[in-house]
Amino acid sequence: MTDLYLSEIYIYPIKSLGGISVPTAAVEDRGLRYDRRWMLVDEKGNFLTQRQHARMALLQVSLLEEGLSVSHKKGEMEPLFIPFGIKDAAAPELQVTVWDDTLAAQEVGPEISAWFTEALGMPARLVRMLEQARRLVDTEYARNGEVVSFSDGYPFIIIGQASLDDLNSRLDQPVPINQFRPNFVFRGGAAFEEDTWSDFLIGEIPFQAVKPVARCVVTTINQETAGKSAEPLRTLATYRQVRHKIIFGQNLLSGSAAGSVKVGDKLEVLSRK
The missing domain is CATH 2.40.33.20 (PK beta-barrel domain-like)
Known part of the structure; x- marks a missing residue:
């Protein structure tokens, strides 16, 4: 064998x-570690996916020492840096939905969400999973x-x-x-x-x-x-x-x-x- x-x-x-x-x-x-700890959501908090938005495939994530970098595979945007933590620790929690699950998350930062909104041509917010969130x-x-x-x-x-x-x-x-x-x-x-x-x-x-x-x-x-x-x-x-x-x-x-x-x-x- x-x-x-x-x-x-x-x-x-x-x-x-x-x-x-x-x-x-x-x-x-x-x-x-780091796998799917961040997610893009729409204005209602529903997750965004390539199933409906194939152009999400054009955004490439890289792992850096202090955070993530996101670049556009066709060079249409300047690369974006995303720190591992929440930029504003006082940012309010959001209720986000993944399939049948609803849980709390935090928006990483409005300027980061604005970058994704421009890159995808639709409203998008980047949220980070909270350590205390439990999705079974x-x-x-x-x-x-x-x-x-x-x-x-x-x-x-x-x-x-x-x-x-x-x-x-x-x-x-x-x-x-x-x-x-x-x-x-x-x-x-x-x-x-x-x-x-x-x-x-x-x-x-x-x-x-x-x-x-x-x-x-x-x-x-x-x-x-x-x-x-x-x-x-x-x-x-x-x-x-x-x-x-x-x-x-x-x-x-x-x-x-x-x-x-x-x-x-x-x-x-x-x-x-």
């Missing part, structure tokens, strides 16, 4: 904007009342490189892994092997694969150009459809809120579904 190892790690500090490939990442209770994983799949950041529903997503290779062998134009926005990519093993996992280790950190990832139109958006296509959903629907949902990758929980993972870490499967 081929050894399994972690080949890529990604974080997405601002939900639905360009992600960052990192060599190592700290594992926290809400997900990887779906109780049907949670094991110990796990919490999550502003991600769609689970702290982590993993995909096997062999699974992507299998998909790309069926496409006229291959798609890159960034259209699936995983946190972890691994090499070794068979295509869709991750579907069979239950408990496993990345290095010394325990994880549990609890639910397949149901895929949406974000997978059809080119993350460099914001252009849309019918693929890869059209092809995935021919062989990866379960109960009318197109499945690719696994949602994960972690049994540990301390420690870190790094590219090259060995994966050890402890139990299977």
Whole structure:
């Protein structure tokens, strides 16, 4: 059997904007450190997403020592610096909505929100998740009342490189892994092997694969150009459809809120579904 190892790690500090490939990442209770701790919302506090606003893909986040930098992939805006903290500690809390969850957050700063409003051509406010905010994983799949950041529903997503290779062998134009926005990519093993996992280790950190990832139109958006296509959903629907949902990758929980993972870490499967 081929050894399994972690080949890529990604974080997405601002939900639905360009992600960052990192060599190592700290594992926290809400997900990887900095992953989806910020989010853009509209005037009513509802989250903004590439599903409706594909041009969000053109805003690329970078990780700096004291905060984030956001640049426009087509150079249409001067880069924006976002400090890790709230610019105005006295800023009022806002009620923001992610799918069916409503929770408190704080706007980072009005001038930062103004930059995003101009970049996206629509009202947008950047908010940061509060440390005390508790957004729970779906109780049907949670094991110990796990919490999550502003991600769609689970702290982590993993995909096997062999699974992507299998998909790309069926496409006229291959798609890159960034259209699936995983946190972890691994090499070794068979295509869709991750579907069979239950408990496993990345290095010394325990994880549990609890639910397949149901895929949406974000997978059809080119993350460099914001252009849309019918693929890869059209092809995935021919062989990866379960109960009318197109499945690719696994949602994960972690049994540990301390420690870190790094590219090259060995994966050890402890139990299977």
